[in-house]
Amino acid sequence: MLSTEARPNLLLITVDQMRYDCMSIEGHPIVDTPNLDELARTGIRFERAYSATPSCVPARAAIFTGLSQVSHGRVGYDVSVPWRYDTTLPGELARAGYHTQCVGKMHVNPTRSLLGFHNVRLHDGYTLYNRNRTRITAANHFDHADDYLPWLRERAGAEQDMLDLGLDCNASTVARPWTLPESLHPTNWVVTESIDFLRRRDTTKPFFLWMSFVRPHPPLDPPQAYWDMYAQEAMPARPIGDWADTNDPGLEGLNPVTGKGLVPKRRLDRALAGYYGLITHLDHQIGRYMQALREYGVLNNTIIMFTSDHGDMLGDHHLYRKALPYEGSAHVPFILNDPGNQLGLARGTKLQEVIEMRDIMPTLLDAAGLTIPDGIDGESILGLARGEKKDWRHYLHGEHAYGMQSNQWITDGRHKYIWYSQTGEEQLFDLLHDPTELHNAIGDEAYQEEASRLRTLLIQELNGREEGYSDGERLYAGCKPKLSLQHLLDRTN
Structure with missing residues (x-):
C-alpha cells in the first residue's frame, strides 16, 4: 500500500447529460472540444462506457458506491429516498488521508449530505424537489440547498434567479444565450471554486476533487460567444430508426420539456446549437482548470478521469432527454488520463470493453493504492488501461423505471x-x-x-x-x- 505522501491526487470531472459522441476526437461533425480531445489523445478512451440506469440520481449512486443499480437500490429517478450508504468513494479516500472536496452537483438526499466529503460547494442546478414552494419552510428554503445562487446574487443583484431566462430545467428543445457576464455562468463558477480549492487545500495531504458540472443538462444557455459558434451551423439530420414513431397526433413535440415528438426543425436546430455551445464552453473551462493545475505544480501528480452521468437523445428517433436504453441516452464519454505517467497506462489507446459508472470508485481507489472494499460490484479499469489481458465483464445489464x-x-x-x-x-x-x-x-x-x-x-x-x-x-x-x-x-x- 502506498504511503499518504506517495499517493497521487485524484480529479474526477463529471458533466451532466453529455452524449458519448459529442467530442471532436470522436469525429463529431459540429462540436469542437480541444481540451477533451487532448485528454483523450494522451490518455485512454473507453469507447463502450455506459450508464446502466441513465438518469442523474441512480447514476450518481453508482459513482458514490461502486454498486450496480440492483445493489444500491435505485432503479429509477427518485429524489425523495435518503442516501444512507456505509461505504462511499469520498469516505474511503478521506479515511485514507485524502483531503476531499466536491464542487457542483451532488443530487443526494438530504441535499447537504457530505457522504464522506470534507466540504461541498453545492450547485445541483434547478431541482424541482428543492424548489417546490408548497413544502418550503424557513429551515427548508431552497436557498439553503445551493451555494451558487447566493454567490450569483452577491455579484449580479439580489433579484437574480435560476428561471430568469425563461428556460425550464428539463427543456431539451428550447435554447437561448446566457445574458449575464460569462464569468457568472454556473460552469465558470464550478471552475472558479475548484481553483480556489487548490489555494486553500491542505498541502500535506493528497486531494480528491470531484468537479461536477450541471451543464450541458438544460437549461440550454451557453454564453453568447459559444452560442455564436453554432447558431448559424447547418445541423446534420438526426438518425431516425425504422422502428421510430413518426406520428405525433397530440403535437407532443411542441412541448418544450417533451420526451418525444416531432419538434419543429428550426427549434431543434437552435437547441442543438445551445447544447453544443455548452459543451465547448465546458471544454474551455476544463482547459482553464488544467492550466491552474500547472500553475500550482500538481498536474503531473494528478490522475484525471472524465465522464458524464448519462446522455441525451437530442431528437434521435424523435426522442429526447434520458432514462432510455438507446445509445444517445445510456452511452457516455469516458477518459482516463495520467499526465505524470504514474500508473503505467497504455496512453493514446482506445478500448472496447464495456465499463460503467460503478467502475469509477474501484478505479480511483486502485489508483490511490487502496484496498477496494468487499461487496463492491464495480471493477478497477486500470488493468485494462495498462494493456494487461484480463477477463473483463462479458455484458452489462441496464434498466430504468420510466x-x-x-x-x-x-x-x-x-x-x-x-x-x-x-x-x-x-x-x-x-x-x-x-x-x-x-x-x-x-x-x-x-x-x-x-x-x-x-x-x-x-x-x-x-x-x-x-x-x-x-x-x-x-x-x-x-x-x-x-x-x-x-x-x-x-x-x-
Whole structure:
C-alpha cells in the first residue's frame, strides 16, 4: 500500500447529460472540444462506457458506491429516498488521508449530505424537489440547498434567479444565450471554486476533487460567444430508426420539456446549437482548470478521469432527454488520463470493453493504492488501461423505471437487447454495424440466436426480482415498475 505522501491526487470531472459522441476526437461533425480531445489523445478512451440506469440520481449512486443499480437500490429517478450508504468513494479516500472536496452537483438526499466529503460547494442546478414552494419552510428554503445562487446574487443583484431566462430545467428543445457576464455562468463558477480549492487545500495531504458540472443538462444557455459558434451551423439530420414513431397526433413535440415528438426543425436546430455551445464552453473551462493545475505544480501528480452521468437523445428517433436504453441516452464519454505517467497506462489507446459508472470508485481507489472494499460490484479499469489481458465483464445489464417506457436491456458492446417491461416489446441492435440503432433486428432470422442469448441473460438477471419480471424461465410484461427497490427503502426507514 502506498504511503499518504506517495499517493497521487485524484480529479474526477463529471458533466451532466453529455452524449458519448459529442467530442471532436470522436469525429463529431459540429462540436469542437480541444481540451477533451487532448485528454483523450494522451490518455485512454473507453469507447463502450455506459450508464446502466441513465438518469442523474441512480447514476450518481453508482459513482458514490461502486454498486450496480440492483445493489444500491435505485432503479429509477427518485429524489425523495435518503442516501444512507456505509461505504462511499469520498469516505474511503478521506479515511485514507485524502483531503476531499466536491464542487457542483451532488443530487443526494438530504441535499447537504457530505457522504464522506470534507466540504461541498453545492450547485445541483434547478431541482424541482428543492424548489417546490408548497413544502418550503424557513429551515427548508431552497436557498439553503445551493451555494451558487447566493454567490450569483452577491455579484449580479439580489433579484437574480435560476428561471430568469425563461428556460425550464428539463427543456431539451428550447435554447437561448446566457445574458449575464460569462464569468457568472454556473460552469465558470464550478471552475472558479475548484481553483480556489487548490489555494486553500491542505498541502500535506493528497486531494480528491470531484468537479461536477450541471451543464450541458438544460437549461440550454451557453454564453453568447459559444452560442455564436453554432447558431448559424447547418445541423446534420438526426438518425431516425425504422422502428421510430413518426406520428405525433397530440403535437407532443411542441412541448418544450417533451420526451418525444416531432419538434419543429428550426427549434431543434437552435437547441442543438445551445447544447453544443455548452459543451465547448465546458471544454474551455476544463482547459482553464488544467492550466491552474500547472500553475500550482500538481498536474503531473494528478490522475484525471472524465465522464458524464448519462446522455441525451437530442431528437434521435424523435426522442429526447434520458432514462432510455438507446445509445444517445445510456452511452457516455469516458477518459482516463495520467499526465505524470504514474500508473503505467497504455496512453493514446482506445478500448472496447464495456465499463460503467460503478467502475469509477474501484478505479480511483486502485489508483490511490487502496484496498477496494468487499461487496463492491464495480471493477478497477486500470488493468485494462495498462494493456494487461484480463477477463473483463462479458455484458452489462441496464434498466430504468420510466412509466410506460420502463425498460430493461443487455449489451456486450457488440449487440444490445431491449425489453420494455410494460408492453413486452423487444428490440435488438447490431452496434458494430448499426451504431445509431437505425434497424431493429429482433425479427431478422440472422439475429435469432443472438436475440435468444441476450434475452436469456436478461431472464437470469431479473429472476426473483420483487417486481415479478422473471421466474428464471421467461419474462413477464405488465408488472408494476418500482423506482427504488425494497432493500433501499427498508434501509432508509
